[in-house]
Amino acid sequence: MTLTQEKTLAAQVRTDFPILQQQVNGKPLVYLDNAATSQKPLLVINTLKDYYEQYNSNVHRGVHTLSAKATDAYEAARDKIANFVKAASRQEIVYTRNASEAINLVAYSWGTSNLQKGDEIILSVMEHHSNLIPWQLLAQRTGALLKFVELTETEEFNLGQFQSMVSDRTKLVAVVHVSNTLGCINPIQEIIALAHQYGARVLVDACQSVPHMPINVQQMDCDWLVASGHKMCGPTGIGFLYGKLDLLRSMPPFLGGGEMIADVFLDHATYADLPHKFEAGTPAIAEAIALGAAVDYLTDIGMDKIYAYEAELTEYLFEQLQQIPEIRTYGPQPKVAGLGRAALAAFTASDVHPHDLSTILDQAGVAIRAGHHCTQPLHRYLVAQSTARASLSFYNTREEVDVFITALKEAIEFFGGIFG
Amino acid sequence: MTLSNVRDLYQQVILEHYKKPKHKGKTTPVHRYQKGHNPSCGDTIELTLRLNETGDTIEDVKFEGEGCAIAMASADLMADVLRGKQIDEALEMVQRFQSMMKGQAEFPKEQRKLNVMQGVAQFPVRIKCANLTWHTLKAALETASSASLEEFISNEKDD
Numbered sequence: 001m002t003l004t005q006e007k008t009l010a011a012q013v014r015t016d017f018p019i020l021q022q023q024v025n026g027k028p029l030v031y032l033d034n035a036a037t038s039q040k041p042l043l044v045i046n047t048l049k050d051y052y053e054q055y056n057s058n059v060h061r062g063v064h065t066l067s068a069k070a071t072d073a074y075e076a077a078r079d080k081i082a083n084f085v086k087a088a089s090r091q092e093i094v095y096t097r098n099a100s101e102a103i104n105l106v107a108y109s110w111g112t113s114n115l116q117k118g119d120e121i122i123l124s125v126m127e128h129h130s131n132l133i134p135w136q137l138l139a140q141r142t143g144a145l146l147k148f149v150e151l152t153e154t155e156e157f158n159l160g161q162f163q164s165m166v167s168d169r170t171k172l173v174a175v176v177h178v179s180n181t182l183g184c185i186n187p188i189q190e191i192i193a194l195a196h197q198y199g200a201r202v203l204v205d206a207c208q209s210v211p212h213m214p215i216n217v218q219q220m221d222c223d224w225l226v227a228s229g230h231k232m233c234g235p236t237g238i239g240f241l242y243g244k245l246d247l248l249r250s251m252p253p254f255l256g257g258g259e260m261i262a263d264v265f266l267d268h269a270t271y272a273d274l275p276h277k278f279e280a281g282t283p284a285i286a287e288a289i290a291l292g293a294a295v296d297y298l299t300d301i302g303m304d305k306i307y308a309y310e311a312e313l314t315e316y317l318f319e320q321l322q323q324i325p326e327i328r329t330y331g332p333q334p335k336v337a338g339l340g341r342a343a344l345a346a347f348t349a350s351d352v353h354p355h356d357l358s359t360i361l362d363q364a365g366v367a368i369r370a371g372h373h374c375t376q377p378l379h380r381y382l383v384a385q386s387t388a389r390a391s392l393s394f395y396n397t398r399e400e401v402d403v404f405i406t407a408l409k410e411a412i413e414f415f416g417g418i419f420g
Numbered sequence: 421m422t423l424s425n426v427r428d429l430y431q432q433v434i435l436e437h438y439k440k441p442k443h444k445g446k447t448t449p450v451h452r453y454q455k456g457h458n459p460s461c462g463d464t465i466e467l468t469l470r471l472n473e474t475g476d477t478i479e480d481v482k483f484e485g486e487g488c489a490i491a492m493a494s495a496d497l498m499a500d501v502l503r504g505k506q507i508d509e510a511l512e513m514v515q516r517f518q519s520m521m522k523g524q525a526e527f528p529k530e531q532r533k534l535n536v537m538q539g540v541a542q543f544p545v546r547i548k549c550a551n552l553t554w555h556t557l558k559a560a561l562e563t564a565s566s567a568s569l570e571e572f573i574s575n576e577k578d579d
């Protein structure tokens with residue numbers, strides 16, 4: 001892709017995002033906090049509005065017209081998500097509140113009934129708290145042991161160490177696909193194949209990969225995959241769990257309530273078929289339908305195109321960052337043409353604290369994240385109390401990277417003076 | 421970028437206290453000890469206090485910690501003005517500082533160097549950075565002895 005085309009993609013989609021057309025602190029907003037949450041295109045916003053204005057109704061309950069319409073839209077969104085991640089069946093997609101809830105669902109339902117004292121769960125040190133705490137809780141309940149894969153010299157997943165760690169005792173591997181801090185793309189295919197050799201199940205936290213690259217769960221052969229709607233142009237309050245059909249069938253219910261039942265008696269009940277077995281209570285209907293719209297929107301652009309464009313931005317971003325001697329980035333450097341890592345950079349700037357950086361950048365209209373990004377153990381491992389993070393999306397431009405870099409240099413200069 | 425707003429926040433005095441803190445370390449002996457943190461951002465502070473023989477006056481305050489310029493400068497400035505203060509006076513100052521962060525108060529003449537932190541009130545997300553040290557001080561003073569508390573006191577619970 002050439003520079004001209006690259007400009008074209010961001011330029012094409014830019015007007016779809018009303019929130020980007022504003023000034024913050026008197027400067028045009030440069031939103032570089034996409035790993036925390038993405039912005040929403042008009043299509044998604046209008047889908048929410050249309051639902052509430054035209055067919056708000058409960059799903060799977062009424063016989064009336066609006067209920068049928070809401071149910072159709074809610075289930076159609078599930079089809080869209082299933083197609084988006086190439087699931088074999090629509091029944092393999094369970095709506096959850098977010099990725100955290102999806103992981104907790106697996107930890108409680110599958111974990112509690114399948115793990116015993118001495119069984120091993122392998123995670124990595126780069127996991128988001130949402131893919132760590134549910135397993136800590138499970139380990140406390142069952143007596144299972146947590147083991148952690150560390151990083152290579154280039155601050156990537158240590159596949160060699162994983163190879164020597166996985167064994168017949170391993171019952172579960174839960175690992176992030178793309179790290180929200182390091183930006184590395186983990187060798188998920190190899191991890192899954194290795195784990196399966198020992199009969200271990202694998203859960204993939206795909207929050208940072210689903211919004212940015214094509215995902216094929218069948219090719220990946222993961223047992224579960226979780227993602228969050230709000231990071232992929234959808235609303236908050238909705239995410240999904242993908243699980244292999246037989247595996248989901250074998251799992252007991254997580255939450256009990258309406259919607260997830262077949263026959264209910266006073267002393268017992270039978271449960272609905274998949275996926276509704278795991279969707280107790282009135283779901284986030286508008287949000288699910290709008291997530292379907294987000295999937296339409298991303299599919300329309302093409303995930304290949306998004307990945308290629310973001311790779312070019314990544315290359316440019318790292319080229320610029322490397323020219324600032326005070327900057328130390330975390331995770332691997334991008335490979336040729338910006339490939340091989342996510343379009344985000346966690347960094348520190350010598351003596352300037354990330355919060356101070358973030359405040360100064362905010363005055364220039366640039367929104368970045370500062371803190372531990374919900375990866376405290378990783379920060380401890382890296383001996384970084386906190387980092388700043390710029391995370392990009394397909395609607396960001398090179399010009400925005402320039403604004404960010406200029407503001408970053410000024411901030412360093414501002415503080416550099418006092419340390420000089 | 422116009423740095424004028426930024427300069428209101430990061431005044432020279434603040435930057436100097438950040439760059440060359442005068443009160444880093446631990447008091448000898450330690451009569452009060454308290455750790456505080458802002459869990460959402462990871463900033464931490466460890467305060468130690470030396471009191472007089474009757475235990476009602478602060479003779480020395482020192483701090484250790486990791487955090488942003490605002491948090492660290494606030495701790496150093498606080499330590500500066502606390503020497504010789506009675507405990508109930510110090511507790512009043514905690515309240516006054518927290519009011520100042522809401523734009524509702526300032527310090528009288530003899531403690532006016534603390535007023536340099538007033539600019540923080542214009543940056544609502546940074547107020548907790550400035551408050552961390554004062555919040556930790558309050559917990560330290562309200563703890564009866566130097567029972568070395570391993571627990572962090574969170575500055576974010578009341579927010």
